[in-house]
Each structure stands twice: as C-alpha cells, then as structure tokens.
Amino acid sequence: MSRTLDPAPPAPPRPSTPTTAVYRRRRIVAVGALALILGLLIGGGVYTSSALGAPVPAAAPTIDDPTPVVAEAQAVVQPGFGTWAVGAVGFDGLMAAGGEDTPMPMASIAKVITALVVLEEHPIPEGEGGPDIAYTEADIDIYWDMVAQNGSVAPVVAGSTLSLKESLEAMMLPSGNNYSISLANWAFGSVDAYVERATAWLDEHGLGETRxxxxxxxxxxxxxxxxxxxxxxxxxxxxxxxxxxxxxxxVAIPELGTLENSNRLLGTHGVDGIKTGTTDDAANLLFSADLAVGATSVTLVGVVLGGDTHPIVREAVAGLIDSIAPGFHEVVALEAGRPLAAYATPWGDTAEAETAEGATVVVWSDTPVDVAVEADAVRLVGDGEEVGTATVTAGSQVIEVPLVLDGTLEDPGAWWRLSNPGALDEGVVADAPVGD
Structure with missing residues (x-):
C-alpha cells in the first residue's frame, strides 16, 4: 500500500530589504522634527524674553469736551446824551459804551491825573500821610486867582502845614483848583514842569487820547x-x-475844617469814587462801584461826560450801574472730581481722568465759558497721577485745572503678553467710553 504525503506548509515571507530612498526619507523626517523642536526651544525663548520685556501699547483717552456756557445778552440803560463808557477791573474791554472815542472836555477829572503824577513822584506808604507841605502867602494868591476865574477852591491858611495826603484830600474832595496848582509847584517847581511830566505820564500809560x-x-x-x-x-x-x-x-482837617466830597452819588448804588467834573456847559462824573456777584465782587469803572447838570448825570450813572449789575454772573465751569476722559486697555483695565479741583468764573452778559480738555495717551499709570489739563476760558480769564487718574492701568502680566503677541506691536489702543 502506498502513502500519499501532505504538501509542506508555505514558508513565511522573507523580510524585504529597505531601499535607499526609504532610508533618506526617514532621515529627513527625523532631522526636520529635531530642527523643529530645537527651533521651538530656541525661538520660543527669544519670543518669551521679548514679549515679557516689551512695552504695552499706550491707551488713548476718550475725551468729553463740555458744552460752552453762554447766557443771554444783558440790556443796558443808556444815558441818551454825551459820551460814556463802563468797564470793570479785571475784565478786558468795555461792558457798554457810547461815543467812547470822542474827545470831550474832562474838567476837574483832570485832577485825578494830577494826583497820580504827584504820587508817582512822592509815593505815600500805606497808613501814613506822606511828607509835610508848608503853605505860604503865594498859595493864598493862587486861591484868590482861582476864585476870580470862577474855579472851585478849598480853604488855605498861610503858615499852615499839611501832609501830602491832606493836601490831596483838599484837592480831590471839594475839587480845590488852588491845591492842584500848589501841589504841582511843590512837586515839580512849576505848572509848566508838571504839564511836561504829566504828558509823558499819559503816554507811558497808553492814554493817547488824553491831553x-x-x-x-x-x-x-x-x-x-x-x-x-x-x-x-x-x-x-x-x-x-x-x-x-x-x-x-x-474829612476833618484842623487847619481847614470839614471838607465834603463833591460826588453826591457816593455811598449809593455801590458807588465808592471817583471824581466829578464841571465845565461852564456840562457836568461829568468818573465813577467806580463795587457789585456783589456770588461769593465775590466786581468793581465797575465808568464815566459819563456832557450832561446838562449833575443831577442828570447822577441819574444816568445810577441807571447804568443798576442795569449792568445783573449782567455779571458766576459760572461753575468745572466741579472737582468731574470725569473728562476715560481709558481702557485690551487686558481689561479701565480708569478715568477727572478734575483735581473745581473752577468758577465771573462773566459779563453773554461772554461764553468754554472748557478745552487735553489728556495724554498713557501706558502704566497709578491712581492719582496727573494725565492732562482742562483749560477754562472766559473772555480774558484763563484757568488751568489738572486732570488726575481715578483708577490704575497695571501691567497685564506674563500670560497676556505671551498670548497676545500682536497687541504688543500696536502703538495706541482703541478709545474707551467716558463714565458718568
């Protein structure tokens, strides 16, 4: 009997030998991966160092410019005759005027010039009477000469001695023409020498239309x-x-008696000066008046020239003062702590720039009160640091108020810096809304 043998099982496949191309590809991948790792390690370190040390972008302010404040124009009761003008101490220009550039005889208002020129030559320390002046028969002659010319006079006594202040009172209050001459002779040697000095003084003070x-x-x-x-x-x-x-x-002067001020408006309507003037044809009054305005006061200075009589001039001056006074008003331009600019950073910090103090101005009539705000672009700023200025302008008045930061703009830290590489390249970040 014959046997049939089973076929032998197949041999396992023989591993193939890698080709040169496969080895080359593997080497390239390995080297590339290693280079990438090394690049990340080296490059990442450089980026990290740069990002952590780079300045953050500046935050630009959003500015809130307050709306200008403008009141209604004030109506003024005008004299209706002659020429006139009213100004105020500390205010540019005139509040109101009529014919203000027309030359007119000023009469005894000229004694104001005499007084100022003499006082410039011989100033009187506060609280004192100044140098003594001896009066002689020559001054008596001046007195009678003024009487003959129908000029106003004040009594004088030969052999008496008055202080410079007392002599000025005798010239200004009863409008003593004789004392104006005696003072000029005493201070400058003669009337002609006085006139020369007074003319120069007028030029020095910009009073080019006065002679x-x-x-x-x-x-x-x-x-x-x-x-x-x-x-x-x-x-x-x-x-x-x-x-x-x-x-x-x-004023009572022992040698002269009691001298009365010729300004009958003194003590009414706030009037506290300055000088009357009378010609053969007209009455004049140069006046000053103090007006209460809010927590402060304003001093008016005005003049009315060419009235028929002094009562008419006084009535006109009273009308001017009473109608001008309500036109002055106090305006709170800024309150302390008012936000005028806001900041916001990309990493979430916010802060406001607010006024360090308030600002109040007194204005006349429809003079606008404007506030201009300037705030800096900032980076890292602490609470209370100054970051800008608010400038209040009302006519010639200018008040600057510092703006200080309410809040803090802090460094965002390492994580934000590393995760926001593009933001570090920006110069200024976007605006932020201003708070209430």
Missing amino acids: VVDTSGLSLDDVSTAADLVRLGQLALENPTLAEIVATQS
Whole structure:
C-alpha cells in the first residue's frame, strides 16, 4: 500500500530589504522634527524674553469736551446824551459804551491825573500821610486867582502845614483848583514842569487820547475820551492812597475844617469814587462801584461826560450801574472730581481722568465759558497721577485745572503678553467710553 504525503506548509515571507530612498526619507523626517523642536526651544525663548520685556501699547483717552456756557445778552440803560463808557477791573474791554472815542472836555477829572503824577513822584506808604507841605502867602494868591476865574477852591491858611495826603484830600474832595496848582509847584517847581511830566505820564500809560494843559481841568483844552477815562479810573483805584481818598465822603482837617466830597452819588448804588467834573456847559462824573456777584465782587469803572447838570448825570450813572449789575454772573465751569476722559486697555483695565479741583468764573452778559480738555495717551499709570489739563476760558480769564487718574492701568502680566503677541506691536489702543 502506498502513502500519499501532505504538501509542506508555505514558508513565511522573507523580510524585504529597505531601499535607499526609504532610508533618506526617514532621515529627513527625523532631522526636520529635531530642527523643529530645537527651533521651538530656541525661538520660543527669544519670543518669551521679548514679549515679557516689551512695552504695552499706550491707551488713548476718550475725551468729553463740555458744552460752552453762554447766557443771554444783558440790556443796558443808556444815558441818551454825551459820551460814556463802563468797564470793570479785571475784565478786558468795555461792558457798554457810547461815543467812547470822542474827545470831550474832562474838567476837574483832570485832577485825578494830577494826583497820580504827584504820587508817582512822592509815593505815600500805606497808613501814613506822606511828607509835610508848608503853605505860604503865594498859595493864598493862587486861591484868590482861582476864585476870580470862577474855579472851585478849598480853604488855605498861610503858615499852615499839611501832609501830602491832606493836601490831596483838599484837592480831590471839594475839587480845590488852588491845591492842584500848589501841589504841582511843590512837586515839580512849576505848572509848566508838571504839564511836561504829566504828558509823558499819559503816554507811558497808553492814554493817547488824553491831553492836559493845566493841573485842574479848568481849561476846555483839557480833553479825554470816555475809553481813556475808564482806564484812568482803574489806575486811580490801583493806588491805595488815592483809592482811599476818593471813597471818603468827608474829612476833618484842623487847619481847614470839614471838607465834603463833591460826588453826591457816593455811598449809593455801590458807588465808592471817583471824581466829578464841571465845565461852564456840562457836568461829568468818573465813577467806580463795587457789585456783589456770588461769593465775590466786581468793581465797575465808568464815566459819563456832557450832561446838562449833575443831577442828570447822577441819574444816568445810577441807571447804568443798576442795569449792568445783573449782567455779571458766576459760572461753575468745572466741579472737582468731574470725569473728562476715560481709558481702557485690551487686558481689561479701565480708569478715568477727572478734575483735581473745581473752577468758577465771573462773566459779563453773554461772554461764553468754554472748557478745552487735553489728556495724554498713557501706558502704566497709578491712581492719582496727573494725565492732562482742562483749560477754562472766559473772555480774558484763563484757568488751568489738572486732570488726575481715578483708577490704575497695571501691567497685564506674563500670560497676556505671551498670548497676545500682536497687541504688543500696536502703538495706541482703541478709545474707551467716558463714565458718568
């Protein structure tokens, strides 16, 4: 019997030998992966160092510019005659005027110039009477000469001695023409020498439309404009001695008796000066008046020239003052702590720039009150640091108020820096809304 043998099982496949191309590909992948790892390690370190040390972008402010405040124009009761003007100490220009550039005889208002020029030559320390002046028969002759010319006079006694302040009171209060001449002779040696100095003084103070030919204003050639006289009145109030004298209703001088101020409006409507003036044809008044405005006060300086009589001029001046006074008003331009700019950073910090203090101004009529805000673009800023300025402008008044930060803009930290590489390249970030 024969046997049939089973076929032998197939041999396992023989592993193939890798080709050169396969080895090359594997080497490239391995080297590439290694290079990538090394690049991440090396490059990442450089980026990390750069990101952590780079400045953050500046935050730009969103600015809130307040709307200008403008009141209604104030109506003024005008004299209806002559020329006139009204200004105020500390305010540019004139509140109101009519014919203010027309030269007019100023009469005894010229004595204000005499007083200021003499006081410039011989200033009187505050609280003192100044040098003594001896009066002689020559001064008696001056007195009678003024009487003959129908000029106003004040009594004088030969052999008496008065202080300079007392002599000025005798010139200003009863408008003594004789004392204006005696003072000029004492201070400058002669009336002509005084006129020369007074002319130079007028030029020095920008009173180019004012002319003096004597000490008293008796001549019709002593002329000025209402605009110039407002400035003259302001100069008078700047001199403490003269300001005190023109506000005095009466004074008792032993050698002379009681001298009354010729300004009958003194003490009414806030009037505290300055000088009357009378020609053969007209009455004038250079006046000052203090007005209460809110927590402060305003000093008006004005003049009315060319009235028929002093009562008519006084009525016109009272009307001017009473109608101008309500036109002054106090405006709270900024409150302390008011936010005027806001900041926001990409990493979530917010802060506001607010006023460090308030600002209040007194304005006339429809003078606008404007606030201009300037705030800096900032990066890392602490609470309370100054970041800008708010400038309040009202006519010639300018007040600057610092803006300080309410809040803090801090460094965002490493995680935000590493995860926001693009933001570090920006110069200024977007605006933010201003809070209430």
